[in-house]
Amino acid sequence: MNKRIDIQVWLLCLALGLPAVPAVAESLSIQDREAINRLSTARGHSAEEVNQLLDQVSRAGERGLPTEPLANKVKEGLAKGVEPRRIDLVLKQMVGNFESAREVLQESVEKGMVDQDQGNRQRAMESLAEAFGRGATADEVRDLARSGHQQGQRMSPDMLGVGAKSLAVIKEAMIPSKDGAAVVAEGMRQGYRPSELADLAREMKRHGKDFQEGRLTTESIRDQISRGERGDRLFRDEDHSGSGGGDRSGGGDRMGRDRDSGRGGRDDRGDRSDRGGRDDRGGQDDRGGGGGHGGRDH
Numbered sequence: 001m002n003k004r005i006d007i008q009v010w011l012l013c014l015a016l017g018l019p020a021v022p023a024v025a026e027s028l029s030i031q032d033r034e035a036i037n038r039l040s041t042a043r044g045h046s047a048e049e050v051n052q053l054l055d056q057v058s059r060a061g062e063r064g065l066p067t068e069p070l071a072n073k074v075k076e077g078l079a080k081g082v083e084p085r086r087i088d089l090v091l092k093q094m095v096g097n098f099e100s101a102r103e104v105l106q107e108s109v110e111k112g113m114v115d116q117d118q119g120n121r122q123r124a125m126e127s128l129a130e131a132f133g134r135g136a137t138a139d140e141v142r143d144l145a146r147s148g149h150q151q152g153q154r155m156s157p158d159m160l161g162v163g164a165k166s167l168a169v170i171k172e173a174m175i176p177s178k179d180g181a182a183v184v185a186e187g188m189r190q191g192y193r194p195s196e197l198a199d200l201a202r203e204m205k206r207h208g209k210d211f212q213e214g215r216l217t218t219e220s221i222r223d224q225i226s227r228g229e230r231g232d233r234l235f236r237d238e239d240h241s242g243s244g245g246g247d248r249s250g251g252g253d254r255m256g257r258d259r260d261s262g263r264g265g266r267d268d269r270g271d272r273s274d275r276g277g278r279d280d281r282g283g284q285d286d287r288g289g290g291g292g293h294g295g296r297d298h
Helices: 002-016 030-042 047-062 068-079 084-110 121-133 138-148 157-171 177-189 194-206 208-212 218-226 236-241
Strands: none
Touching: 030 047, 030 068, 047 068, 047 084, 068 084, 084 121, 084 138, 084 157, 121 138, 121 157, 138 157, 138 177, 157 177, 157 194, 177 194, 177 218, 194 208
16 A cells, blocks of 8 residues: 555656655564564563564554664663553654654755755655754754755755754754754855764854853854854854853763654764765765764664
8 A cells, every 4th residue: 555655656746747755665674673572572571562663663664764763762762671662652753753854855855955866865864853853843944944055056865954953953052943043054055064064063052051141142153154164163262261061961861752752862972974975065074984874783
């Protein structure tokens, strides 16, 4: 049934002359299935409980959604002793975030703002889903795609994903969404690489107290970016003065928290979706680094 619907959507896009983002089915690997069963048995859960989790991951894969972060979340929860019913709720929220990510990405491709042939679509979907899990909304990301889009040029899916995630990180510093989006969009227009956008967001979060108390403003940061200032110089004076009260700590146990529902267990420093492969302008990211996926647990 799902396959027939996908074919119908593809034919409709073809008839209307619209680019279609392919929804390729992704199956749950044998290794992940075996690892989940081992963890479930060790915790004394019934076969029925674990099969519900496996079925949910498999159904998501049949709809073309990434299964690896979902399987990793199941393994993480079981290893930490979380009850299957709680893991099931987190999975449902993650699947919803992935569905929203695919919808926004498809819309951006159809409107000519994103070039689906650049970058890594699945990595972009994971970044978008993480952004939604951390508090960004689909409408905010749509606005970001429009405002960050340079006339006559299309951004990569990776750029949209990292831009959305950067906005979510900035919002965690209690900076208004509209102000944070204006900064991120300006960085996108000025040709910031995905890694630079991610670093900018982390610095703004780290200096969250300075923004809240008026020592820094998003307008001043945006103006500096518009004049060509790169992210590594924007907060130099503040760092020398010893200010900045943002969160420098790493991640703890985030299982079950709403903002972690779409993340697959990553924090804003651990994700490398913005560092692997090509940047949105077609060049190699000079910072190197790995791909967008964490390693499997086996």
